[in-house]
Amino acid sequence: MKRARFTEEQIIGVLKEHEAGAKSADLARKHGISEATLYNWKAKYGGMDVSEAKRLKALEDENAKLKKLLAESMLDAAALRELLFKKMVGPAAKRDAVAHLKAVLGLSERRACSIVSADRTMIRYRSQRPVDTGLRERLRVLANERRRFGYRRLFVLLRRDGEPSGINRIYRLYREEGLTVRKRRARRRAVGTRAPxxxxxxxxxxxxxxxxxxxxxxxxxxxxxxxxxxxxxxxxxxxxxxxxxxxxxxxxxxxxxxxxxxxxxxxxxxxxxxxxxxxxxxxxxxxxxxxxxxxxxxxxxxxxxxxxxxxxxxxxxxxxxxxxxxxxxxxxxxxxxxxxxxxxxxxxxxxxxxxxxxxxAMADRLRNPDQLRRPTIAPPAPDGAQSAEALVAAG
The missing domain is CATH 3.30.420.10 (Ribonuclease H-like superfamily/Ribonuclease H)
Structure with a gap:
């Protein structure tokens, strides 16, 4: 904003000289202003003292700030209306929302990030993960063959085929590929104490x-x-x-x-x-x-x-x-x-x-103590799977 050459005190002083009888042309030449400027000062500050002029200036500054805040809030409301039907959960969704605000409303990256409550480093981040095209294809084929299997059983089947990936990675790919199995009905839970x-x-x-x-x-x-x-x-x-x-x-x-x-x-x-x-x-x-x-x-x-x-x-x-x-x-x-x-x-x-x-096999070894020195141990379950108990509860 361009700074004014004259303060309120100086303007009031010039107007006091004009009221004392000084001519407009002499005042304009003396202070290096035009006569039009002098008449504009008179229309705005005529009859005021220095304190009133300062109060008017403060009110104008406050009014300008309020107008700016109102414009910014209206812009934020318009941006939120643009994102009304977008689900902003997760970094990828927030990146899309910021890109949408920058393209449609012409907002800066900083302003768009503040609206969607996202960090700028997260918006600028680009994933370095491999594409996993082969693993995704195997997971889709297996899920199509076993349409009612969840990610845990698909993970076990992939491990049988020699896939070294962990269960968390399989679950992430499973969700990204949209392979989630929908339950057909709510599960009814037992109420009360049971004695198995x-x-x-x-x-x-x-x-x-x-x-x-x-x-x-x-x-x-x-x-x-x-x-x-x-x-x-x-x-x-x-x-x-x-x-x-x-x-x-x-x-x-x-x-x-x-x-x-x-x-x-x-x-x-x-x-x-x-x-x-x-x-x-x-x-x-x-x-x-x-x-x-x-x-x-x-x-x-x-x-x-x-x-x-x-x-x-x-x-x-x-x-x-x-x-x-x-x-x-x-x-x-x-x-x-x-x-x-x-x-x-x-x-x-x-x-x-x-x-x-x-x-x-375990029962045979217990009946024949000579075989206890050569036990046959079952292969461990894959990482992320729980082991079975020796006794099974029914009830």
Whole structure:
């Protein structure tokens, strides 16, 4: 701002001389100003003393500051309106917002950074990370093959293929690629105190049985009898059919026992297939303890209910079955992949088949002390995955 040549005191002094009778032309020549300037001073400061002139000058300066603040606030409001529909969370989003304000409103970088509350060093920073094109492509392909797998299971599968990246890097790429799996329904949490039942850590200690329903492409409904080992999490049987009676359940369990061995206990709900005379007679004949959960408490059959949820989420909701034979083939392939390839988090991301083999080998070593000097240790879970417990709680 150009500084004035004359102060208020000097201007008032010149006007006092003019009021005393001095001519305008002589005053203008004496002080080096034009007559127009003299008349402008008279229109503005005429009749004032020095204190009043200073007060007027202070009011003008304050008014100019207020106008400047108002203009700046209006500019800030206009800038915020430009960013109203932009989500400014994270450095990348703030960089885009600053670039938008500079391009649209012509703001300086300093002013734009103050509006979005960003540091200028963060705005000027350029990432030095590698592009990770190959890893991103592998992650997308794997996520398309396993559409209901989250980043933890995808990380385990990548580690199996020899990928050295950590779980945090995989999670970052997983989020940047938009591969997040949406939950189809809210998870209902148990309320109150529960007393878990400890079962022996060995295969065939306890089985769980339950049904899951679906329909074919033609609209005909069918059901799947699922049998799960509660300790190893293995899918022992997944039998689809349009009608499965208690006699059919007994026949399938008999074949399963002949192939795998007799369980210590079987858990089920109060379905008519499990409470029929055929099933009661079968349990008594084979001397198998059959435990019925409390009515309306499916969480007491949690292992099979969890397996049903995984089957529903990863197979039934993702597949269209054109016939019963097609459904049997797809379900059998999925159950085999579940046992041999899918890494459950409850087992420390080891496959059920591998975990069952380890338990069997450990039991054999305990029965034969000579083998204790040559133990077989399971490979550790990848970084970021939790290890499984020796005992499994049910309830």
């Amino acid at each position: 039942i400890l079962i022996e850590a060995r295969p065939n200690a306890r089985w769980s049985v339950d049904f899951v329903h679906d329909q074919l492409a033609c609209g005909r409904r069918f059901r799947v009898l699922n049998v799960v080992d509660d300790v190893t999490r293995e899918c022992l049987a997944a039998i689809p059919d349009t009608s499965i009676s208690g006699r059919r359940v007994a026949r399938e369990l008999t074949a399963l026992i002949a192939r795998r061995g007799k369980p210590g206990m079987i858990v089920s709900d109060h379905g008519t297939e499990f409470t029929s005379n055929d099933m009661l007679a079968w349990a008594a004949e084979h001397r198998v303890t059959w435990h019925f959960i409390a009515p309306g408490k499916p969480m007491q059959n949690a292992y099979c209910e969890s397996f049903n949820g995984r089957m529903r989420d990863e197979l039934l909701n993702e597949s269209l079955f054109f016939g019963l034979d097609h459904a049997r083939a797809k379900i059998a392939a999925w159950a085999d992949d579940y046992n041999r390839s899918r890494p459950p988090s409850a087992l420390g991301y080891q496959t059920p088949a591998f975990y069952a083999a380890n338990l069997t």
